[in-house]
Amino acid sequence: MVTLDVRPQLLDALSALRDRVAAARFPLPLAGAPRARANRDELLAQLDDYLVPRLREPEAPILAVVGGSTGAGKSTLVNSLVGRRVSEAGVLRPTTRTPVLVCHPEDHHWFSGMRVLPDLTRVWVPQQDATDDLLLPGENPARVLRVETAETLPPGLALLDAPDIDSLVADNRVLAAELICAADIWVMVTTAARYADAVPWHMLRTAKEYDVTLVTVLDRVPHQVVNEVSRQYGALLTKAGLGEVPRFTVPELPESAWGGGLLPATAVAQLRNWLIHQAQDPAARQHVLARTAYGVLDSLKSRMPELAGAAAAQYAAALRLTSAVEGAYDSEHARVRGRLQSGAVLAGDALKRWRAFPLDCTAAELLDALVESLSALLLCAVTAADERVDDAWRREPASAAPELAAREPAADSAEHRIGLAVRRWRRELEEHAEEEVRELDRALAPDPELVAALVATSLLGGRRGRMAGEGLAERIGAHGALRLRDRAGRLLTEHVDRVLHTERERRLAPLDALDVHPEPQAELIAALSVLQKER
């Protein structure tokens, strides 16, 4: 017999783990991301709704959640167990849109606070229609829990009527699963027509996986076929490894569901007695609580690594995206350097100007042409890098994240930024040239602009610009020319590096903003191992 024995260290470890789970994010749209996000939400809900409150207060009443497919008669079953109409039953599907919790008046305080199911707003009004008016604007109507009290239920037991697990309304589906995960006892309701449906079986298998306290109800069985259907269902359960699960059969009676909604007490007596026994017999109660709690704790062993794996996948994807950007910009940077070396800037317009210089072209015009040509080279490199990044990202599913996809039309603004940077380079170059010229104490010092144009040409012109270097040396002396050329060269490298770096950072900024790091993986695993140690 397992008993629930909780030490404070375990609770600490659990809340640490809860925080880690809450901090996990999966922003990149990878194939496994939606599932990981759902798993995370589910785990977080189960920790908040069930595991932590249960371990903190083992003396709280047992919560039995009644779940099943649409039209399985869950509400009717709850009503019949309680003995009066607490949950609306009807023929239209889905019937139960607001979950209803029923408990003994003495137990009311356990559920009226936010101890369990803290996400759900409590509603007190018995009439279901009135709830809509009471909701604050913007509040999700699905996220409401109605708490009812009934003297007929024994203290220490609470029943919860959940929405359909296969509801057409997706929110209801999620809520149903969340509620079921918050239960001490899972009551699975299925019917004679449905017992082979795939959806309830998924739920049963999940229950088996978590090793929770499970009880199944085969509802609405026409009395002619009770034996056969019951036997069939039993066989299916046994095949699924759920043979030892308590099984109750409720016959289909005229008062089932349609209209009235209350079955005679005899029809549900067996189930009722079983539930009361679990709640009132201390040993049975301990067993029920411990089994579900430890089952969920054990399930963490596989669920946490799964989350950690998803976190790692996120990081790996982010890393791939980043390296695609860096690779593209690095290779373009190398290409720019090579082209600068080979004098690609002194081509086209700039080259024609240089050929005409100085007879048919002024120094300012030459400098203008060079500057323009340089910014064209840089712009070409940046757009080429962006194109490469786009190509690489197209193959990455992670790049479909809306934050990454919504990129501003970069070309114009990049052109603007590059133009600014190159013009700044020109200004600084002219300042350097002026300084150099001022140092010359010759009477007929050359025009600083001419010097700047010559330096720029010799720097950007590669082999073709050699003549410019010679001309410069003639004008300001070999030593001065060398010094000026070195300074201008350093300046050029600096500016080119800065331009490409800025553009790369801009490209990476949205990715950085997503904040995908390698730490969550390790933290999740670490939190799990601490928890394992404390058990």
Add this chain to the structure above:
Amino acid sequence: MTAITDRDSTEHADQPDDGANRARSGARPSPGASQGERAARTDSPEPWDDGLIARRVTEPADAPALPALDSRSIAPATVTPLVYDAPLRTRLEALRELVGLSRTRLDSRTLSEAGRVLDEASARRRLSGQHTVVAIAGATGSGKSQLFNALAGVTISETGVRRPTTAAPIACSWSDGAASLIERLGIPPRLRRRPLPSGDGDSPLRGLVLVDLPDHDSAAVQHREHVDRILALVDAVIWVVDPEKYADALLHERYLRPMAAHAEVMFVVLNQIDRLPGEAAEQVLDDLRRLLDEDGIALGEYGEPGTTVLALSALTGDGVGELREALGQFVSERGAPARRVSADVDLAAARLRPVYATRRRTGLSEQAREEFADRLADAVGATAAGEAAERAWLRNANRACGTPWLRLWRWYQDRGEPATGRIPARAQADEEATARQRVEQAVRTVADRASAGLPAPWAQAVREAAARGAQGLPEALDELSVRAGVPAGRPPRPGWWPVAVLSQASMTILQFLGGLWLLGQIIGFMAPNLGVPVLLMVIGIVGGPLIEWSCRMAARGPGRRYGLEAERRLREAAAGCGRARVLDPVAAELLRYQEVREQYGRVVGA
């Protein structure tokens, strides 16, 4: 939540992706086994071994209640093949051509759906047009087999409380000649039946082939596969729902919503109304109508085409007559096969929409073409070359028409200045005279412009065409700028130059003459006459610069023309080269897209 609810709807989609994902992220071992894997594990029959269901699938599902009147045993009557009407034939033809045209651009996965529709359409066309194949589909326990039997009038399909009951599809044909149709569904002869022969031999359901399907929602996955396969082949479907299950998410999300286009060939019947008290049946029927409407299914009310919704009880026979009547009319119209194929084409066209349709007007605007030419002109330096040519011309003109004194002074100046740039460099042939980066950027810009708004595969094709054209473009421009560039050597001289030079010379001579005359007077060699020589000198001194000035004014126009001519030559050559290598292939690609787009329009039937 996923552990419970999402499994079913997502497991198929997630499995392969999950696998790939794990492989990429370094294949975490089994503690990290993903949900998808778990779902797969739990769904596959092996570990869970739904022995009962599995056994029932392999179990010979006949054990017929009635000795089967096998359709084979009846000699096949002459089969009249199906005939589609003209609009549908056009659409099918257009779809076939569309698939053919886009095979090189789109991957086969995108086109597979359209290919399947075409195959099925032509397969159906070869078969009987006298028959309508109707499938009865629904959830477990909703009474498909019961309804089937009620329509046939005999117990053909086994009914029972064990779920799921029917494991393999069973066919029932009301008239002869449907053997090949049933063959197509893959229903073996031992599962083919005949209905109870009606008295007068001409049943209102003549031409009907009814197929009873297994359920789509039980834990037996093979059943769902049967259903999915046959639903794609039949002409019409009767969806059987019951009061308990009519709002099942599986039914609506997996079947009804995707089949909304097929509303005209669907019946939805609410079975088991005998289980509902009083007015509840009407309420449930209304709710069912509402749900169908939300699924986007057109309801066939008030004589409009759409889905027929009926309430009936196969057990008591309530409402079965109405269904029989509706079916009889439906079958006698013989329009179902064509309508089904038409809906299939609609659906395939809608799926293909993202790869063909575009909201924006596509094509290369005149402005984009001009910009491209401008960029290329920049790359070869047409403007600079033109300006340089103009200035060189003017310089030459000035030199030729300037006063000798000025020329003397310039020559002196030039001797002092160090020569840069021009002398040796001009002689050598330029390598890579074209700015590579500008060409690259120009091509990229024009490709982006041309592909803006195109669906991805076609945009890619346009970009590829541009990139192919751009190969070798800079080299071609290099060569061309040498050919079309300003010819080396002195610019041509206009006819009035000699006159100007002559008058300039005469002015100089006048100056000399006046000076000599004055000198002669000073020496006393000549008679003193101050007026005439001074006048001569003044004329010479003033006239020289005057002529120079007027020449400069006169040279401006021709100089400008000369420069513009040089620029235009280069620009046009570059633009022509760019058009031939880049714009034309791009335009061809755009034209191909346009053609495909029109074909798609024909498929849609707009």
